Structure formats: C-alpha cells, structure tokens
Amino acid sequence: ESVAGLRAAHPVFRRRRFFNGRPVRQRGSEALPDISWFRPDGSEMNDEDWDSGFGKSVAVYLNGQGIPDLDTRGQRVVDDSFVLCFNAHHEVIEFTLPPAEFGPAWQPVVDTAAGPGETAEAAVIKAGGPVRVESRAMVVLQISE
Template sequence: AHDGFTLNDLVSYNEKHNEANGEDNRDGENHNISWNCGVEGPTDDPEIIALREKQKRNFLATLLLSQGVPMLCGGDERGRTQGGNNNAYCQDNEISWLNWEVGARDQQLLDYTRHLIQLRKSHPVLHRRKFFQGREIHGGDVRDICWYQPDGSDMTDEQWVNGAVRALGMLLNGMAMQETDERGEEIKDDVLLMLVNGHDEEQPFKLPGDAQQPRWEVLLDTNTPELSEERSAAPGEIFELHPRTLVLLRQPKEQL
C-alpha cells in the first residue's frame, strides 16, 4: 500500500511528479488510473475541490463496503498528499511525512471514514465468511446477492462485459446469509442495497421490491459529506442518483 498515489493524489493528479527523487521522473508507475478532476495539483476552485472530496468518499465507500479484508494506507483517511510523488521511498521529509494537523476539510473526511468503518462493523452481511451463491437458495425464491440495472431488472451477461455501463445496483440479503455466530445462532442482518452511478449526469433508479415490503432507508450518500440521513423511499419508487455517487440503503431486518 505504500507505493502509488495517495488517495488525495489519485483525485488531484493525472501524471506522477517524482522530480524530487533525482531520476528525471523516470521512476514510479506511469499507469496510475487517476483523474485530477480538471486541474493538475492544488487548486482554489470550489467546484473541483468539491468533486475531489466526493471522489475520495466514493473510493473509501467502495473499499469499506466490499467483502474481504480492506487495506487502507495510513493518512488516506485524512487527505494525506505526497504532491503527486508516487514513489517516495527516498523522501524522508515533508513529502512522505504524515501531517497530524487536520484541517476542517480533512476532519470531515476522517469523520466520514469512521462512519464507514462503523457501518461495516455493524452489518455482518458486509463481511461474510462464505462466498455468495447468487441464485435461489435450496430451491427457495430468495437470493443472497442480486445485481440490478437502473430500470430494476437483473443485469445480463452482456452488460457485465459492456464498458459503457456506468450505473448498477447490488442487493445484499442479510436474511439469507446461512451463517451462525459463536453461540450457534443464525446470523440475520438488514437487506442492504448499494446503488452506484459513475455517470457525470443524474441517473434514475427503480428500487427493487413490492408494496408489501418495508421502505428503503438511506444509510449513506457520497454526494454529501453530511452523515445524518433522514430519507427513505418505497420499493418500486424511482430514486434519483446524483452524478458520480454511491448510495447505500437498507430494509431493516425487524420489519422483514
């Protein structure tokens, strides 16, 4: 995790800037899959700053809401930068040092990361011990994971290999985990729905389910740094996803 761009630099630089390493910028990876959001390096443009902060939240959310063991490089949770240097092995100075002075913007990102970690810890379905089956379990009509198109239908094989697809939904069924806790009791969790819009325009998304099911409650929306969400939507309703945004919703297990 120590090589490559920091999270902040991933959204702030298109190219590496390793001149300080004394190798004429030849060292370090050239293929960084990064995007500076419109300006190379630091900027005072409020729109670019807001987009960069949103992208950081998106990347943190996709990491911490994924299965498996997340790995986060120290400092990424507080906006650490190396000034575009992606190979700072030889820099024992402020290029590689961790700045413990956290400004308001970085504190907001730190709080967001803590919130994501708490969400992960409180939902067993986000860190399952078993692989998903993706099909009806034991002949029933309940699946442990579903993938949706914006119109609410299942994703097709063709869409999985279509690079133009920028929006999808993923449902994690916490009621169909088929796992037990340390006391041998069956683990039940909320049903979670993650909606992802990689487009630069809004994307309407039809929420799965029917009128007999509980409303979908918003747990997280990367469009805003605010952590308190008091929104909900009914199954079958059209939910508007902001550009370049990830939203996490739930149906509470107590109501299922």
C-alpha cells in the same frame, strides 16, 4: 452513518464466504438469492447487461437472510438487507429500487455525495421508487419494514 460504522454494525458486509446467487429463503411465494444485481431501471441484470453502457451504474441487493455463517453460539447470522446503488457515470442517475419482493421500503443510510457532517436523505422510499445518485457516488439503503 459512516461506511466503516455501517460495516462494523452489519454482518451482511462482513461475510466470510463468497456469494452464490442462489435462493436462500422464502419471502411470500418467491425465494430470494443472497445477492442480486439490478440495472438503473430496477430490472434484474442478465448476461448481456454486463457489456452494455449502463454497466457503469448498477445496484446490488444484499440479502441479510442469506449469510451462510454461524455466530459463536452456533446460531445462524441474520441481518437487515441492503441495496447499494453505484454510479460511476459522470452524470446524475435516477435509479429505480427493486420490486416489493426484495423489500417493501428502503431507508437511505449513506450517500457518498453528501458533504462533511451531512447525512443521507431521511425519507423512506417505497419499493420501485426512485433514488437519485450523484455522479461518481454511491447510495446505501437499508430495508425498512
């Protein structure tokens, strides 16, 4: 799938308002925020992490349940959730996906390191599983329930 096609198909990538990082819905016993940032090891980032060396490689969770917009019928807009792994480093990085409360499993849908005509790996990756991101590349994963 192309990046442009993914954006066109999923409203989570076309928000009209800024993220606020506050909880928006319940999943199990925890409310998840509309956006969360993760270190490559799968831990949520804190203020000090933004100044550390691995800051050039981060993952972001976009909550498809956290879109504050309404559709043309006045209904709440809901989409799938996504994890985007960004590697601006000059070496390959293996990311650890967020824990299960963010999603039980993830399907790679875009890998910017893939060659022309190639697609992202087809294998579904469980929560907390590894994702290999080539140097100066990005991998987009879609929730797979």
